[in-house]
Amino acid sequence: MSRVPKIKISVIGAGSVAWSSKLVHDLLHTPSLYGSDVYFMDINEERLRILRGLAEKYKSEVGAEYNFFYTTDRKEAVRDSDVVINTAMYGGHRYYELMREVSEKHGYYRGVNSVEWNMVSDYHTIWGYYQWKLAMDIARDVEELAPGAWLIQMANPVFELTTLISRETRVKVVGLCHGHLGYKEIAQTIGLDPARVGFEAIGFNHVIWLTKFTYDGEDAYPLIDRWVEEKAEQYWSQWRMRQVNPFDIQMSPAAVDMYRRYGLFPVGDTVRGGTWKYHSSLKTKQYWYGPTGGPDSEIGWALYTAHQEYWLATLAQAASDPRIPVSSLFPQTRTEESVVPLIESLMLDKPGEYQVNVLNGNAIEGIPSNVAVEVPARVDARGIHPKTGLRLPRKILSLVMQPRLLRAEMAIAAFLEGGRQFLIDWLMLDPRTRSEEQAEKVWEEILSLPGNEEMKRHYS
């Protein structure tokens, strides 16, 4: 491996053990990166300890050559890195659940953060002050301590944070998400072999639309149409009886309704979006997203967070129980996460095609150049080269992308500028708002929650 330059990768927020252990798995199955230094950083020492147990054990099971470091010192991790991965989520789920509870008391079901085309429960925009500040602090560290490094933004909200960091810093940033893999679920459900499917899905992160869908090179949209017409009802009646995974919504009535109304099929987390039409109550969510109400209902979100706890416990046990090989928890080959292949492309000049989030430039027509879009790109050692001349239908541009962009720009300006008016007007445009007083009261109570002192000063 002597031809390979020694690479330093740092992972900020590595205490997301479920995610970090997948990264470890992918690294261990990528011999081209052997010899690299990987710094796993988190402020949570207990989580870091679990990860260390897992990673070291797994490394010796595989016999892979990596130098893994575990640290609570962010600057140590970032310094001289070639690649910095930000997967850090500020606060625990409970912090956001508290804000959600206060919101609901004031008539904002699922929280003031949920708005048209962003109903995702942990895609924190307007109430993500600390999360955004953390992401900007990490970007500033990269600027200062690893000025040539790539920053891979995996922490949400990828759309807003990739845009913000690109605009406000000199860092080379790229946002990654795996939601576009929803195209495989579309293929499988309608009976196609995903390996023979070609696709293009573009837009903003979590708001991407299937602009191309082929089977053996032929347009396969007619096959979706036929499935909708002939098979969807039967599929749904079975799905309603057996849905256990709240994320099993790629072919839900919501997705098909969006396809009918907007003209292209929504992919991945896009299905979780939409206007309040799909989200106004638990009953409404269950109609569109199945008995769990989808991941962003009170039921679906509870299932998801409980599953995360369960999986963390499973991983922790594997880390310490000599009877359980860590490898038994993972697939034989690399996962479908693109982060490790992307690092290979960037660092080892191994060209590849990826779904990335970067400033639009002239990738998608009709979207401002300084907004992060999610598009296919060719990646090599010279950088990230998004496709250009991509197009979305006018209906999707004006009814989906622009309302979503409005919310992004409001949240970005609120974060940069501060002041209560941003929060008030955020809700004055919200169909759940009955009066300005309601908007004022809910924010006053959210900002008065313990821990929100600095956020309250920012928005005073």
Place this chain on the structure above:
Amino acid sequence: MSRVPKIKISVIGAGSVAWSSKLVHDLLHTPSLYGSDVYFMDINEERLRILRGLAEKYKSEVGAEYNFFYTTDRKEAVRDSDVVINTAMYGGHRYYELMREVSEKHGYYRGVNSVEWNMVSDYHTIWGYYQWKLAMDIARDVEELAPGAWLIQMANPVFELTTLISRETRVKVVGLCHGHLGYKEIAQTIGLDPARVGFEAIGFNHVIWLTKFTYDGEDAYPLIDRWVEEKAEQYWSQWRMRQVNPFDIQMSPAAVDMYRRYGLFPVGDTVRGGTWKYHSSLKTKQYWYGPTGGPDSEIGWALYTAHQEYWLATLAQAASDPRIPVSSLFPQTRTEESVVPLIESLMLDKPGEYQVNVLNGNAIEGIPSNVAVEVPARVDARGIHPKTGLRLPRKILSLVMQPRLLRAEMAIAAFLEGGRQFLIDWLMLDPRTRSEEQAEKVWEEILSLPGNEEMKRHYS
């Protein structure tokens, strides 16, 4: 006058007699344009007859040399024009009032057309299908029959129509409005001589903000601040007792509240905008806009339309009653309307500064280049040269301009594309909407009104 080229001006929608007679007045007081042909066109022969009576009588009173023509043939009026003025409003007020009544039955106070930052009762956007079609038909006539002509767009919605025509045709279009003159009311109310005031007010038509305000060259914003602090309350208590003109709102509590919240003073029709905070009910409107509720309440709008009828009757009487000189109804000098001076600048190369609406290009930073902005511009025979490098505060950009732009883009896409989803989603983002069913029902009833057959097909 032999050095002056013979100019042909056409006025489409000249049956707005109140407006056209002011134009006649200004033309008669502009000797540099003497000798020109002016075609007054309208489909309403009765109105045209009144205008003819007024204009011919006034012309002989003044002894001015113009060739006035009156026609119901739009193509005849437009053909070979140098300047085409579009002041045509499709339908009568009653047509829109019917749509408003249906809206209110379904919970949409003041109509589905009213949205944040466009609460103006006859600034027809989403329900303006026929008005927009008329404006585009006129623009197409200009393209075909008078390809070098300037189209002066005075008919509302100036913001959307200037944008649409600029994007979709090859016509040289400029939108005009007199709302920016509100700066004089600000000056007078706080005790300044308007003649010594300098100002700059920029944004979108009806959404302009006082970016510069000087007195004898010195920054005069502190004088506004002092008035707000020391005199506003007393002014308002008197104003509440004596407000008769619903348009007397330039220094209303609404205007001052917007100034406090957004950081710049709103000018002219901008004050009529805002979120639903200022507009949610008659009582709310009266709190912010005085006892009439401002021009866009049920009271203020009734006062305004009644006044229009009264004024039309006065003009009609003057047209036919030999005892009344037409000149007695008008000021001694030209009005403050900029249309005739603008024609002088364009046609006679008499350079001047005007408040215009044209595509942004690089006039205002942070606004897309292909959107019509209202900005100061230098005008001469070579065309319209807007100031560049103009700036609005980020708070106004994100909380005011972007929500307003979203609505403009939605209305433009709806007009160009058709289909019911545009109308539904227009309301799914509206704080008055309680359910998608409500949105579907109100549109179904609006589209089923007599006269809306073609609009219904467009939005089917």
